[in-house]
Amino acid sequence: MRKGNLELFKKINRDLVLETIRSHQPISRAKVAQRLNFSRSTVSSIVDELIAKKFVVETGLGSSTKEGGRRAIELGFNPKSGFGVGVELTAAGLLVCITDLDGNVMRKERWDAGSDFKTIYDCILASLERASVQMDTVIAVGFCIPGLTNSKKGIIVDAPELGWKDVPFVEEMKKFLDKPIYVNNDVNCAALGERWVGGAKDLDDFIYIYIGLGSGVGSAIVANGNLVHGKDFMAGEIAYLIQEEDVSRNRVNAAGEFGVFEKKVSGKSLAENESSVQALFQGYEQGDPRSVQTVNRFVTHLSIGIANMVSLLNPEMVILGGEVAGYLKPVLNEVRSNVSRMTPIQTTVEITAMGPEAGVLGVIAYAFDQEQNVI
Structure with missing residues (x-):
């Protein structure tokens, strides 16, 4: 067997042992071997390596066996082994x-x-110092960018909010930071944050839709457990969704302009006739006719967009995020009802429960996923 193939098999076995310990802790070496159908010697060798790297710790003795035999040493995952x-x-x-x-x-x-x-x-250095975390224990650093990013090449293609275009971000950042560095779009990052520690935890198929207070509207697609980027890293650009009525009125999408769908559901479009999105939804709840009409139109457009995405992608869940999502609780059931009526493909529609740190947590999850070989 070639050396490269042997190392790959070793890594696969190591990942399986670590994931078994992580999922079933506390667990003994013998039970790990039994679950994976590995020999005890193979498991012991891998566990010794993981303990040496501090990814696994011995947590103490387990319960006695029915036969009264020697109690086994149990193992646990050490989340503080890396940051x-x-x-x-x-x-x-x-x-x-x-x-x-x-x-x-x-x-x-x-x-x-x-x-x-x-x-x-x-x-970054100051934050690490205040957290009492040493730089040599940092596995990777991820950057969440409000704009189009080429995550494979580490390039910020276009981030108008930052005034950056075609910036070789990772290359430049490596001049200061000697660590694995990754970048990704902020909406993609928010979706990954939801999957790691949020409402989509461990889901393999879901859609995250971001609606900002300004002109921003976007989505991220997780399919079969993987983030969908698209050829030009533009998958999920729902701002450009279009309907028959748009075409008949010559409302089409053009480069450098706000998208047709974006003009219907963004925070900026919602607040066109009000001082703010908050004022609009307050008016809606108080029964103000103009506010009710505006919100109902928004709900219809949003529901159509979600229904079309559900029909195309068959997600288990659709999560609504961004600042506008915080105002959608009064209309959530109506959105759910509309989507259920517009497509026979069943899903659930939820409002994010995560705060503004969803994106920054997601980019850490993304960086960890890219750095699986460190273990």
């Missing part, structure tokens, strides 16, 4: 988040700072 750093970049500054391997937040801190590379690096 991830997530950084969300916005026009207002940075959000730095540090978690252990289970997604437990060690520190979360906002920085009113610029987005030049040296400043970003200094903020």
Whole structure:
């Protein structure tokens, strides 16, 4: 057997043993071997390696056997064996988040700072120090970007909010930070955050729809457990969804302009005739005729968009996120009813329960997923 193939098999076995310990802890070496149908010697060898790397710890003696035999040493996963750093970049500054391997937040801190590379690096160092986390225990650093990113090449293709276009972000950041570095779009990151520690935890097929207070509307698609990027990393650009009535009125999408669907469901479009989205929904709940008409039209357009995506992708769940989602509770049942009526394919529609840190947690999960070979 070639050396490369042998190393691959070793890694697969190592991942299986670690995941079994993580999922069934506390568990003995013998029970791990039994679950995986591995020899005890193979499991013992792998466990010794994982203990040496501090990914696994011995938690104590288990219960006595029915026969009164010697009690086995039980094993547990050590989430503090490594840490991830997530950084969300916005026009207002940075959000730095540090978690252990289970997604437990060690520190979360906002920085009113610029987005030049040296400043970003200094903020990361300061946050690590305040969290009492050593840089050598950091497995990877992920960056959540409000714009189009080429996550494979580490390039920020277009981030108008930051004033960046075709920036080789990872290459530039590596001049300061000697760690594996990853970037991804903020909506994709929010979806991954939902899958790691949120409402879509462990789901393999779901859609995350982001509706911002401004002009922003987007979605992220997780299919068969994987984030769908698309050829040009533009999968999920629902701002460009279009219907027959749009075409008949010559409302079509053009590069550099707001999308047709975006003009119907974004926070900016909702607040066109009100001082804010909040004021609009307050008027809706108070029965103001104009507010009711605006919100009903929004609900119809949103429901059609969701129904079409559900028919195309057959997701287990659709999660509504972004600032506007916080106002949608009064109309959620109507959206659910509409979607159920518009497509025979069943799904559930939920409003995110995660706060604004969904994206920064998601990019940590993304970075961890890319760095599976560290174990």
